Amino acid sequence: MSTETLSLSRAMNEGLRKAMENDPKVLVMGEDVGKLGGVFRVTDGLQKDFGEARVIDTPLAESGIVGTAIGLALRGYRPVCEIQFDGFVFPAFNQITSQLAKMRMRSLGTLELPVVIRIPFGGGIGAVEHHSESPEAYFTHTGGLRVVACSNPSDAYTMIQQAIACPDPVIFFEPKRRYWDKAPVELDLSAAASFESAVVAREGTDVTLLAYGPMVKTCLEAAQADEERSIEVVDIRSLNPLDESTVMDSVRRTGRCVVVHEAPVFNGYGAELAARITEKCFYHLESPVLRVGGFSTPYPPSRLEDHYLPDLDRVLDAVDRTFEW
Amino acid sequence: MSTETLSLSRAMNEGLRKAMENDPKVLVMGEDVGKLGGVFRVTDGLQKDFGEARVIDTPLAESGIVGTAIGLALRGYRPVCEIQFDGFVFPAFNQITSQLAKMRMRSLGTLELPVVIRIPFGGGIGAVEHHSESPEAYFTHTGGLRVVACSNPSDAYTMIQQAIACPDPVIFFEPKRRYWDKAPVELDLSAAASFESAVVAREGTDVTLLAYGPMVKTCLEAAQADEERSIEVVDIRSLNPLDESTVMDSVRRTGRCVVVHEAPVFNGYGAELAARITEKCFYHLESPVLRVGGFSTPYPPSRLEDHYLPDLDRVLDAVDRTFEW
Amino acid sequence: MTIDAARGAPPSTGAQSPSAPPELVQLLTPEGERVEHPEYDVELTADEIKSLYRDLVIVRRLDQEALALTRQGELGVWASLLGQEAAQIGSGRALRPTDMAFPSYREHGVAWCRDVDPVSVLGLFRGVNHSGWDPREHNFHLYTIVIGSQSLHAAGYAMGIQRDGGDDAAIVYFGDGATSEGDVNESFVWSAAQNAPIVFFCQNNQWAISEPLERQSRIPLYRRAEGFGFPGIRVDGNDVFAVLAVTRKALDNARSGQGPTLIEAFTYRMGAHTTTDDPTRYRLEAELEAWKLKDPIERVKAYLVKNQMADKDFFESIDDEAKTIGSDVRRRCLELPDPEATAIWENVYATDHSLLAGERDQFTSYLGSFEEVTR
Amino acid sequence: MTIDAARGAPPSTGAQSPSAPPELVQLLTPEGERVEHPEYDVELTADEIKSLYRDLVIVRRLDQEALALTRQGELGVWASLLGQEAAQIGSGRALRPTDMAFPSYREHGVAWCRDVDPVSVLGLFRGVNHSGWDPREHNFHLYTIVIGSQSLHAAGYAMGIQRDGGDDAAIVYFGDGATSEGDVNESFVWSAAQNAPIVFFCQNNQWAISEPLERQSRIPLYRRAEGFGFPGIRVDGNDVFAVLAVTRKALDNARSGQGPTLIEAFTYRMGAHTTTDDPTRYRLEAELEAWKLKDPIERVKAYLVKNQMADKDFFESIDDEAKTIGSDVRRRCLELPDPEATAIWENVYATDHSLLAGERDQFTSYLGSFEEVTR
């Protein structure tokens, strides 16, 4: 076992590098992923080491990125596409929903589509519009896709490799504002949990916080800050499929639950969690599952994002409310 | 007051015609909407009567349909776009989510985007793939859009006119398999309920069925067929914004609720209804809000759609279960 | 409201008509005369020509069988290839087995050339599956209904060929209407920038459902390619010789590192768009009559007769064979089993998926509850 | 894994280089010599030239001010127009007030021509709003960051002009990279088919962030238009006279019912893509040096001097004015107030929206709860 302290973006980079070393069919493609190494430097140095045929600076056309990745997969490759920012995945939406997600099923299982679509997502970095979106619910509602989000360097390193090894298409969300967070990373994957599993990131007994991606850290901080209650934090990690047993176990133990994400609450992923948990844990719940998230508006100008994004106070306010029912 | 018996598709046609007569800025655009009158004949005869400048057979390019409609709206027009089938709205997804939905807000309210996007949606007509989708949740999760669905000829006639008159962009879902259903239509709009309101389509006391579009009829039939229980059916009509008071009133009265839609259950619109109702009516609920819908898979080949789509039996099975808690 | 005439009323005042005059590559006239072309030619033995003739007759027959099955309620819908046989057989026969073809939804003739069992083509239209063949086995991809999407798959596949080495090529089929979609144009961008070994095969059948070509373009479609920096060529799509020659050349260019070519096969959709369409609402009988004279099969027959390459017996035997194949396909179509309900959850993911497993189990026990009642 | 060299290693073996040789319309050489062009010319008085010079200097100064503000943390990010002043001023000054312009995110020079207060251009970059001007008041649309989207808005707007009559025109700005997006190509399709009064103004500044033009196209971009059936033309984008002449002509053609034109303004992005970019990672200093010699401002200055149209005093007064405007903008930028939290829910819908009202009220009382504690 060997560990190394890495930033999340560096851990992504090491994970990609490992995957490329292990399998010559793995390709990296996207806008500016080559010499520049991507706008977040996640692909830094890969083109230099693996060449232009495997690390492809693509035309500026997202539908094309996903569409040609599908074609490459049909020819036996394992493309890892980078969508430069969350807000730019929408031109590729048709290729993702109608083609990538459905092709295996449409082919009666004869075709395999091991395509990973990496999306740096979420706000909190003071960016201009379209650079802070949280579009995960569009994908979790789309059968045929696996949807995961990493929250820390260790998972970034591990989960990207698991996603690339997966024979199904994976939408891989990266918590943009955590790219610079550092933590020790275990470089040996052999003991790693499956990327389909949720993990209890912090144990507690009074209330469960459910989160993924950037909000896991926020929830951990909230749990830490709360001196009165014992707060459990579950890192969902895999949004589809959902690791129901880990989630339900926790809620059944605590009897209270708050779901936290940056995406708008209305019809967001939290709605599914709340509905499912209520159905599965009806008699265990002391209060309804509450949701803390972005508002049902377009993402605001960055000077307002501190209001828009859930923070420690808003999370704890919701925790308070679960005790007031 | 004058009523006329019309099919749903004919009622749509009459509603469009009225809107075009009342306002010379109203345009109809889409693939095959001209001479052919649309594949469902919803625009039948409009080009003949209003000319090619107002009823536009567009290039085969959905992003272009919505993108140019935005431009036409910026020049003072009120375009009504037809997307030929639900499965073909995805190429326009970027224009809808990042441009149409956000432009008013981005312009600090100086720009108005009175664009209606009509989408015949849902299955049950034995069609080939991509012709039976229920993509509403993608739009209800997108702030800036109004999302409505009509379920009967009368609402089709009324709601399309209200949608066209609305200064905001409206995603207008039409229940494809109900196009041929006939009913009396009140032609005078003056007494019509706002298209933002839900309506109690059938009164009952034991359990509330919530539905919209094609599933309203299914729920009414289920309610009718159940001789043991008194089932209330609420036609949601407006998915965003949701008429919470009508919905919550009903559930508080009955204490039980089943949500029915054709779309996949996972992160579907029913998730939002279930989560919201549970939060607002926690102590009124005798059992969790149950959801009946499509499965979390791509839409199956049509020979399997009777299994995939909620029907009377599956709705009543869920009703049964709400009494077993 | 009127449109200022001087500004050009949309969409009628295109600078140049997109469909006329059809300056195109032709090697066989509608009357069955062989003509020379300075750049394109093809040497064909009598057997080869007869084989092409056989293909043309069989795929037309299969098409008629499918139409009949649809009328009888055995298929939900059918997209007829009537009139486009030469475009499909000519291009399909130009392919090598290891080349990869990406069809839209009307390429039943190409499917035939790729040895796809005609019955498996019917599955989609009968509603028993979304596709009935293994695309890898035939190097013939799934039908793609969402217009234009497959063009990018083909471009990506061709990029894969480049990375593998060797001299395969990819070909992608789409219609005149499809040229308006962003995806088709992006596939031009990608293929040109990557110099990918791909042939874009556009069957310009003059109509996109009810819309004539003028709604999509004001110049001939083959010229679109120039703007992206690769050659475009218009071929008589009803002339199987010319289509074969032009496609072969384009494929060879792709193989030898010269990148993409756009072929516009100028043809005509003789039938309705699909069996649910009513073309009398939007087009004139006269147009149809004019195109009947350019029939892709008649001209080969005339050529064979004129050159005494085939006699009445031959033509009859082909008709008989087509009939036999047709009846066989009809019989096997009726035997196509409806899928089991549990097929809904199959093949969606390669590996186990807890959500789907849960749904499937719940539904199975729900179905079981009826049996209990019945018992 | 290697790529078979014979098949053309992507993406280097384009048939023709997309950036060279730049055969383009030029009316003023980098040295400030006036040259003739058989098709394009422009008559300008000394005052007009001085006015153009003033524009160029001011917008460069404003750009520098914005860069400084960004370095000081007053703006979150800035997309510099350095090097592209002539392309923007030349085209912006060719517009009539009633023409409508659709910018991308770098057209601060065009904004200047449309009388948009430079401070309101900063709002987006400072994060206080998504746009600070009323697009209807200036006939200058919002900045559009999602590459290419605005091209369809412009096409639709131009279709609206057709329906209204009159002789307005629309112009849309996008970059070289943007030409790969489906939307831009669809806007070509639409505008051609509808014969819409529109000018596509592509500032080819040679780079899309780190990607050189070769990643997008293997032939010069202006030629893309041919494929769609309308004229494309390349102009020296650093020559304000030529840009003005070419844009004016294209707009006039649009006005008179001749439909769209694509103008490729051949220029260079002298700075980083934005202030968060580091161009040393991907491009060579030498390229920058070469383009410095083609500076768009120096050549006008040289011309004015050579022709004794302006003296030292004039140049100093312009510099002073630019400085004054710059400081004023800086001062007012710092004064831009942060929006109220409730602005999150404002202007999302035109009329009341129960969901948003509920969220706003809940949030307001949540914020209020802190005040209670503080009191």
Ligand SMILES: Cc1ncc(C[n+]2csc(CCOP(=O)(O)OP(=O)(O)O)c2C)c(N)n1
């Ligand atoms: C993205 C998308 N939009 C709309 C449709 C509906 N549709 C099916 S076929 C067709 C016309 C296609 O015309 P063309 O490309 O010329 O092909 P053809 O049918 O003539 O072979 C349309 C609009 C679709 N299948 N996909």
Ligand SMILES: Cc1ncc(C[n+]2csc(CCOP(=O)(O)OP(=O)(O)O)c2C)c(N)n1
């Ligand atoms: C749809 C989309 N994809 C990606 C981006 C990220 N991005 C911003 S600018 C840019 C490059 C644009 O290049 P070009 O069109 O040449 O314009 P320039 O910046 O050079 O003016 C990219 C990839 C975006 N804004 N929108």
Ligand SMILES: [Mg+2]
């Ligand atoms: Mg066609």
Ligand SMILES: [Mg+2]
């Ligand atoms: Mg550029």
